[in-house]
Amino acid sequence: MGGQTSDVRRILVVGIGAGxxxxxxxxAVDALDRAExxxxxxxxxxxxxxELRQEMIERHARADHRTVVVDDPPRDRDPEDYDAEVxxxxxxxxxxxxxxIEAELGxxxxxxxxxxxxxxxxxxxxxxxxxxxETVDLDVEVIPGITSVSALAAAHATALHGIGEPVxxxxxxxxxxxxxxxxxxxxxxxxxxxxxxxxxxxxLWVAYAGMAEQRTIRGRVGDVADEIVxxxxxxxxxxxxxxxxxxxxRPT
Ligand SMILES: C[S@@+](CC[C@H](N)C(=O)[O-])C[C@H]1O[C@@H](n2cnc3c(N)ncnc32)[C@H](O)[C@@H]1O
Numbered sequence: 001m002g003g004q005t006s007d008v009r010r011i012l013v014v015g016i017g018a019g020x021x022x023x024x025x026x027x028a029v030d031a032l033d034r035a036e037x038x039x040x041x042x043x044x045x046x047x048x049x050x051e052l053r054q055e056m057i058e059r060h061a062r063a064d065h066r067t068v069v070v071d072d073p074p075r076d077r078d079p080e081d082y083d084a085e086v087x088x089x090x091x092x093x094x095x096x097x098x099x100x101i102e103a104e105l106g107x108x109x110x111x112x113x114x115x116x117x118x119x120x121x122x123x124x125x126x127x128x129x130x131x132x133x134e135t136v137d138l139d140v141e142v143i144p145g146i147t148s149v150s151a152l153a154a155a156h157a158t159a160l161h162g163i164g165e166p167v168x169x170x171x172x173x174x175x176x177x178x179x180x181x182x183x184x185x186x187x188x189x190x191x192x193x194x195x196x197x198x199x200x201x202x203x204l205w206v207a208y209a210g211m212a213e214q215r216t217i218r219g220r221v222g223d224v225a226d227e228i229v230x231x232x233x234x235x236x237x238x239x240x241x242x243x244x245x246x247x248x249x250r251p252t
Contacts, residue, residue, distance in 0.1 A: 007108040008137050009101060011039075013125055015118040015145020016056060019049075019243065020210040023146040024056060031143045032060035035112035037104050038067050039097065041125075048241065053114050068111075070100045090124055094131035102136050118145040122171070122187055149185050151209035152245045155216050158204065160185060160247060184248040192232075195225050200251040203228070207235050207244040221248075 012031045017023020024032075038057055040050075057067065073092035079085035105111050115125050119142055129140050149169065153160050160167045161183045168181040172189025176196055186193065194203055199222030207215045215235060217228050228246075236242045 010139040012112040014143045017146040018148040018151040037111045098132040117147040155206040202249040205246040
């Protein structure tokens with residue numbers, strides 16, 4: 001994977017940014033124009049998110065591009081062994097994607113996969129492609145994108161940390177496991193894990209960062225936690241889906 005040989009299938013993994021069509025970088029626009037086929041892994045995500053991907057393809061891809069939908073295999077969301085279930089699911093996903101790439105791209109064909117934000121952050125595409133590469137020879141090229149973390153910081157016009165301080169990036173599920181770091185960015189929190197932290201912690205919350213629907217709340221956890229829970233519920237009811245993230249600044 002990742003070599004520069006020409007007669008091997010090339011897959012462009014394109015970070016498309018955190019939901020605003022203008023997050024697409026010039027490098028990403030160029031990549032969309034290079035791809036002859038787009039592999040869309042249908043994760044059953046909310047329709048507006050699929051529409052955004054389609055809109056970017058229609059706008060920037062070459063006229064004769066093909067779109068190949070790869071259905072995501074079913075996944076047990078509440079397994080006894082979480083890691084084993086994720087490994088099984090990734091293997092099934094790799095099998096389906098590998099078969100689609102082999103069928104749709106010639107030996108030196110160029111395909112693309114569009115990834116929300118950046119592929120380095122809580123996204124399985126690169127791991128799945130590494131598994132595909134065990135059976136179908138591939139060159140993988142990554143085009144980085146604006147992450148939800150950048151969009152969160154921008155929404156609050158803030159740096160993520162004070163001078164020389166560390167930042168921990170984690171998920172709601174792991175928030176209470178982590179070391180006690182001054183600054184913690186949390187993604188993927190449907191359980192309102194912020195309610196469990198010291199109420200004197202400052203929270204900078206954003207939903208739909210960078211998008212027209214953007215909403216922010218900032219304050220002491222003890223003061224604004226209920227407001228965030230209510231805002232999440234309201235936004236989800238209004239739009240049918242939500243993406244939100246937050247920065248926690250631990251009290252010193
Ligand atoms: C599966 S992760 C993917 C992260 C993505 N690869 C990135 O670079 O940002 C999805 C999570 O990212 C966060 N997220 C993505 N887009 C967001 C946005 N526009 N506003 C707020 N949070 C967002 C949410 O926490 C969401 O649950």
